[in-house]
Amino acid sequence: MSRNDWEVVIGLEVHAQLTTASKIFSGASTAFGAEPNRQACAVDLALPGVLPVLNRGAVERAIRFGLAIDAKIAPRSVFARKNYFYPDLPKGYQISQFELPVVSGGSITIRVGEGDKAYEKSVQLTRAHLEEDAGKSLHEDFHGMSGIDLNRAGTPLLEIVSEPDMRSSAEAVAYARSLHALVRWIEICDGNMQEGSFRCDANVSVRKPGAPLGTRREIKNLNSFRFLQQAIEYEIQWQIDTLEDGGRIQQATVLFDPESGETRVMRTKEDAHDYRYFPDPDLLPVEISPNWIARVRTEMPELPQSMKRRFIENFGLSAYDATTLTASREIANFYQATVDAAGSELAKPCANWVMGELAGRANKADIDLNAVPITPAQLAGLVRRIGDNTISNNIARKVFEAMWNGEGGDGANAADRIIDAQGLRQVTDSGAIESLIDQVLAANQKSVEEFRAGKEKAFNALVGQAMKASRGQANPTQVNEILKRKLSE
Amino acid sequence: MINASLTELRAALDARKISSVELAQLFLQRIERLNPTINAFITVDPALALANAREADARIARGEAGPLTGIPLAHKDLFCTEGMLTTCGSKMLANFVSPYDAHVVSQLKAAGAVLLGKTNMDEFAMGSSNENSHFGPVANPWDLTRVPGGSSGGSAAAVAARMVPIATGTDTGGSIRQPAAMCGITGIKPTYGAVSRYGMVAYASSLDQGGAFGRSAEDCALLLNGMVGLDEKDSTSFPGPSADESGLPVPSKDLGDLCRDLNKPLTGLRIGLPAEFFGPGMADDVRASIEAALEIYRSLGAQTVEVSLPNAQLAIPAYYVIAPAEASSNLSRFDGVRYGHRAAAYGDLDDMYRKSRAEGFGAEVKRRILVGTYVLSHGYYDAYYLQAQKLRRLIAEDFQRAFTACDVIAGPVSPTTAWGIGEKTADPVQMYLSDIYTIAVNLAGLPGLSHPCGFGNGTLPVGLQLIGDYFSEARLLNTAHRFQQVTDWHVRHPSMAA
Structure with a gap:
C-alpha cells in the first residue's frame, strides 16, 4: 500500500499573542526582551493575596478576530482555571476559557498550491478563547538547576482552534499562513514567530478514506511554517508506516526536533493531566453587549477577502495577483494607495510594479513594505511615465533604483525629475x-x-x-x- | 481606658487627654502581659506601632485626624502587610514578608489607625476553633481551657481581652461571627464584595469576605467604614459601575456612612425567625439567651415573624464542596518555588512539590485540598461542584423569599457556646457542623452580624446573629446598636480586662 491509500486529517491550534501593551490580568508590560523577571509584577508572580483584573483590550481583540472570521461572539463569556503544577506557572493554574469562549465558529478561506493546481478551500474554526501565557523555564547556565523567567507570564493569548478540516501538510501551512496574515491584518498580533508571538500545535491522524477518524497525535509548539510542514510530513509518514506494519497509534503529545526532523513522544494519554477546570471565582463573567460588538465592527479595517474581490472586479486583476496583493495589509495598502495616485486604468501595471520590483527590492533589502524609501505616490508617478511612453520598462527600472536611493526628491514628480536630470526620456523621433x-x-x-x-x-x-x-x-x-x-x- | 469605646477614645485623643503613643503603649503592655496565655497574636511590632502612633499624634495636632486616627488596631494574619510577617497561621508562610500592603491594610494605614500586630488564626482560615494554627491554639479569654472560635480566633480573643480595641477578620463560613459570639464581642461580615480581597490571602474566593471586630456595633461601624469601598484591583468589589456596557443595571451600591442610621428607632422592624434555625440542634442555654434577646427586640418596637429557609440544611454539604474546590486551586501557588516553605532535601521537581507541601501544610488544610481536588476531578465535577452550585442558588433564593416578609433575619450564631480545647479535634465533621447557622450567609453573599446577647451556663458568651439583605449593613448595625443601648452584654468583659 502507499500513501495514496490513506487520508490525512489535520486540525491546528494556534496561540496568537495579542498586541495589548499590558498583560491580560495585570498592569505589567508585555514588551519582549527585558531582563528576566523585570516585567513581572506581584500579580504575575502569584504572590499571596493578589487578584487578576481583566484587560478589556484583550477581549476587544478577540471580538475583532471573531468579526473577521464571521464567527459567533458570546454575549457572556467565562474565564476558567486550568490547574496543574509547573515551576513557570506561578499560580499553579492558568486562567483560560473552557465552556464559554469569546469566539465560536467562523471560517477562513485558504488558497493552496500554485499555478493550474491551485485551489481554494474553506477551513472551519471551532473556537477562539482568551488565556494567559506561562513564564519560561531556562534549563541552561544554571549548573543543574532551572531558572524561571516570569516576564511572559500573563501575556494575553488567543488560542484559535480549527476543525480537523485539513487534508495535507500543504493545506495546514496554507491555513497557518492565512491565519497569520489575518491576525496581523486586523492588528491583534504582531505575528513574530521567532519571539513566539504565533505558535502552532498540529493534531494529526490518518485513516482509510471513509473510515472513522484515526487516533491523533498532537505536535506541540511549532514556531515556523517550515517546521510545521516538516513535522506534519514526518508524522504522517510515521503513522502510516506504523499502521502498515500492523501497529496501533496511541494518543500522545509529541515534540518536533528540527535537528533530526523527527517527532518524539512527550507524554501519552495515560499520563495526561486532569486539569480540573472550574470557573475562576476571582473574575466576573465578561458581558459582551451588541453595542460593544458594533463599535468594534466600525473600527475594523477592510478585510483581505473583500479587498481581493474588489481588486479582481474593479481592477481586472487575476485571482493570483489579487491573492498576492492581499497577502498582508502592508502590501494591500501600498497597492491601493499606488492605484489611487496613478488612476485605476493603470491598476494592472501598478500591480506588476508593487508585486515585482518593489516587493523584490524590499525583500533584498530585508525591510518591511511600510519601511521602504519609496512612497505609493512616487511609484505611481513612475508607472504613469511608462503608461504615457515617456520611458520604457527597462529605463523605468533605472529610475526606480535611483528613486530608491533617494534621488528625485519627494512626491509624485520624483520620477520626472530623475528622467530629466539623467536625460532618460524615450526617443520617439x-x-x-x-x-x-x-x-x-x-x-x-x-x-x-x-x-x-x-x-x-x-x-x-x-x-x-x-x-x-x-x-x-x-x-x-x-x-x-x-x-x-x-x-x- | 481599655474598656472605652472608639467614640470615647476619639474624644480623649482629640482633647489631648491621652496621646496615640500612650494609647499604643497601654495596649502593647497588655499584649505583652496577656499574649503568653492567650496566644492571640502571631506578630507584634512595638517599634512600628509607636512610630505610627507618633505620626498619628502629629496628624491630630495638625487637626487632620479622621475617625480612626491614632486608634490601635490588629489585622488577622492573612492581610498582607508590607515589611511585616504574613503567616496565615501556616508553617508554609512562617517566614513570609509581603512586599505590598493589602487594600484593607493601606486604607486603614491611610486613615491613621495604628497597627499593633497580626493575630492568630486557623491555618489559611480553615477551621472553627483556631486549633489549626501552626503557631498554637488561642485561648478563650472567658475560659482559658476553651476555644475562642475560628478561624479569626486571634482577632476575637484580642478584642475580648482588651489587647486591642478593634481588629480585622475574614469570614468564609462564619469565621468572624462565630468567634465574635464565643468571645462575647461584636463582629460583622459585610455583603460579598464590600471589602476588597486584594492582599487578603485567599481561602475560598467566592466566599471570603473581610470584616470587622469591635466591642460594640458602633465600633464595628467605625472600623468597617474604613475598610469598604471599590478597589479596582478586586474585580468582585463594589460599588462598580451601576450599569454595564449595554446599559443593563448592575446590582451594586455605595454603602455610604455605616454610622448614619445607628440611632434609628426599631419601631416596625420586621425580624424574621427561620424555623430551621430554631430546631433541636441548638443547645438550651443558647436558646434561652436568644429568646430573651428577641424579647428585648420586641420591647424596642420590632415585631418577629416566622420565615422559612427550607434549603438551609444543605448549606454545609454545599460549602464543603465549593470551599475546598476553590481552596485546592488557590493554595496551588504554595509550591516552594518562589516563596514560602521549601523542603530542605528533595529529589526531582515532583518530589520538591510533594515534600514542601507535605511539610508546609497542616492536616486540615491537606484534608480540604484533597477534597477539593477530588470534587473537581474529571467525572466528578458535575456530581459535586455543579450540584453544589445549584444548592447555592437555591439557598440564595430562600433568603430573597424570606426578605419579602422581613427586614432582617435573627437566630443563633453557633449551636453551642465555646467548647474545650481539643474536644472536637478528633472529629472534623462534628467541627464542620458547628457552622450550621453561619455558612448559608456566605453561600448567599449576604451581610451578617453577631452581637453578644447573654451567657450560657452563666459564664460563656452567647451571640445573636442578624442577617440582612444585600447592602443592608447600615440596617444591621443600627439594629444591633439599638439593642446595645438597652443591654450591657457587650460591655461585660472577662476578668483579665477588669
Whole structure:
C-alpha cells in the first residue's frame, strides 16, 4: 500500500499573542526582551493575596478576530482555571476559557498550491478563547538547576482552534499562513514567530478514506511554517508506516526536533493531566453587549477577502495577483494607495510594479513594505511615465533604483525629475531612430548578412545593438519596425 | 481606658487627654502581659506601632485626624502587610514578608489607625476553633481551657481581652461571627464584595469576605467604614459601575456612612425567625439567651415573624464542596518555588512539590485540598461542584423569599457556646457542623452580624446573629446598636480586662 491509500486529517491550534501593551490580568508590560523577571509584577508572580483584573483590550481583540472570521461572539463569556503544577506557572493554574469562549465558529478561506493546481478551500474554526501565557523555564547556565523567567507570564493569548478540516501538510501551512496574515491584518498580533508571538500545535491522524477518524497525535509548539510542514510530513509518514506494519497509534503529545526532523513522544494519554477546570471565582463573567460588538465592527479595517474581490472586479486583476496583493495589509495598502495616485486604468501595471520590483527590492533589502524609501505616490508617478511612453520598462527600472536611493526628491514628480536630470526620456523621433539604425547596420555587416541568410537570431542582436547605441532610450517598438523595414529593403 | 469605646477614645485623643503613643503603649503592655496565655497574636511590632502612633499624634495636632486616627488596631494574619510577617497561621508562610500592603491594610494605614500586630488564626482560615494554627491554639479569654472560635480566633480573643480595641477578620463560613459570639464581642461580615480581597490571602474566593471586630456595633461601624469601598484591583468589589456596557443595571451600591442610621428607632422592624434555625440542634442555654434577646427586640418596637429557609440544611454539604474546590486551586501557588516553605532535601521537581507541601501544610488544610481536588476531578465535577452550585442558588433564593416578609433575619450564631480545647479535634465533621447557622450567609453573599446577647451556663458568651439583605449593613448595625443601648452584654468583659 502507499500513501495514496490513506487520508490525512489535520486540525491546528494556534496561540496568537495579542498586541495589548499590558498583560491580560495585570498592569505589567508585555514588551519582549527585558531582563528576566523585570516585567513581572506581584500579580504575575502569584504572590499571596493578589487578584487578576481583566484587560478589556484583550477581549476587544478577540471580538475583532471573531468579526473577521464571521464567527459567533458570546454575549457572556467565562474565564476558567486550568490547574496543574509547573515551576513557570506561578499560580499553579492558568486562567483560560473552557465552556464559554469569546469566539465560536467562523471560517477562513485558504488558497493552496500554485499555478493550474491551485485551489481554494474553506477551513472551519471551532473556537477562539482568551488565556494567559506561562513564564519560561531556562534549563541552561544554571549548573543543574532551572531558572524561571516570569516576564511572559500573563501575556494575553488567543488560542484559535480549527476543525480537523485539513487534508495535507500543504493545506495546514496554507491555513497557518492565512491565519497569520489575518491576525496581523486586523492588528491583534504582531505575528513574530521567532519571539513566539504565533505558535502552532498540529493534531494529526490518518485513516482509510471513509473510515472513522484515526487516533491523533498532537505536535506541540511549532514556531515556523517550515517546521510545521516538516513535522506534519514526518508524522504522517510515521503513522502510516506504523499502521502498515500492523501497529496501533496511541494518543500522545509529541515534540518536533528540527535537528533530526523527527517527532518524539512527550507524554501519552495515560499520563495526561486532569486539569480540573472550574470557573475562576476571582473574575466576573465578561458581558459582551451588541453595542460593544458594533463599535468594534466600525473600527475594523477592510478585510483581505473583500479587498481581493474588489481588486479582481474593479481592477481586472487575476485571482493570483489579487491573492498576492492581499497577502498582508502592508502590501494591500501600498497597492491601493499606488492605484489611487496613478488612476485605476493603470491598476494592472501598478500591480506588476508593487508585486515585482518593489516587493523584490524590499525583500533584498530585508525591510518591511511600510519601511521602504519609496512612497505609493512616487511609484505611481513612475508607472504613469511608462503608461504615457515617456520611458520604457527597462529605463523605468533605472529610475526606480535611483528613486530608491533617494534621488528625485519627494512626491509624485520624483520620477520626472530623475528622467530629466539623467536625460532618460524615450526617443520617439523616427528620423533620429532611423539614422541610429543606419549606423548600426553599417557597423554590423556580418549580422546583416547572417540575417539575410535566414538566421533569425541575428535580428535580435541588431535590435540589441540599436538599443545599446541609444543608451536604452529608443522606443523599442519603433526600433523593431524600422529595422525590419530597412532589412527588407 | 481599655474598656472605652472608639467614640470615647476619639474624644480623649482629640482633647489631648491621652496621646496615640500612650494609647499604643497601654495596649502593647497588655499584649505583652496577656499574649503568653492567650496566644492571640502571631506578630507584634512595638517599634512600628509607636512610630505610627507618633505620626498619628502629629496628624491630630495638625487637626487632620479622621475617625480612626491614632486608634490601635490588629489585622488577622492573612492581610498582607508590607515589611511585616504574613503567616496565615501556616508553617508554609512562617517566614513570609509581603512586599505590598493589602487594600484593607493601606486604607486603614491611610486613615491613621495604628497597627499593633497580626493575630492568630486557623491555618489559611480553615477551621472553627483556631486549633489549626501552626503557631498554637488561642485561648478563650472567658475560659482559658476553651476555644475562642475560628478561624479569626486571634482577632476575637484580642478584642475580648482588651489587647486591642478593634481588629480585622475574614469570614468564609462564619469565621468572624462565630468567634465574635464565643468571645462575647461584636463582629460583622459585610455583603460579598464590600471589602476588597486584594492582599487578603485567599481561602475560598467566592466566599471570603473581610470584616470587622469591635466591642460594640458602633465600633464595628467605625472600623468597617474604613475598610469598604471599590478597589479596582478586586474585580468582585463594589460599588462598580451601576450599569454595564449595554446599559443593563448592575446590582451594586455605595454603602455610604455605616454610622448614619445607628440611632434609628426599631419601631416596625420586621425580624424574621427561620424555623430551621430554631430546631433541636441548638443547645438550651443558647436558646434561652436568644429568646430573651428577641424579647428585648420586641420591647424596642420590632415585631418577629416566622420565615422559612427550607434549603438551609444543605448549606454545609454545599460549602464543603465549593470551599475546598476553590481552596485546592488557590493554595496551588504554595509550591516552594518562589516563596514560602521549601523542603530542605528533595529529589526531582515532583518530589520538591510533594515534600514542601507535605511539610508546609497542616492536616486540615491537606484534608480540604484533597477534597477539593477530588470534587473537581474529571467525572466528578458535575456530581459535586455543579450540584453544589445549584444548592447555592437555591439557598440564595430562600433568603430573597424570606426578605419579602422581613427586614432582617435573627437566630443563633453557633449551636453551642465555646467548647474545650481539643474536644472536637478528633472529629472534623462534628467541627464542620458547628457552622450550621453561619455558612448559608456566605453561600448567599449576604451581610451578617453577631452581637453578644447573654451567657450560657452563666459564664460563656452567647451571640445573636442578624442577617440582612444585600447592602443592608447600615440596617444591621443600627439594629444591633439599638439593642446595645438597652443591654450591657457587650460591655461585660472577662476578668483579665477588669
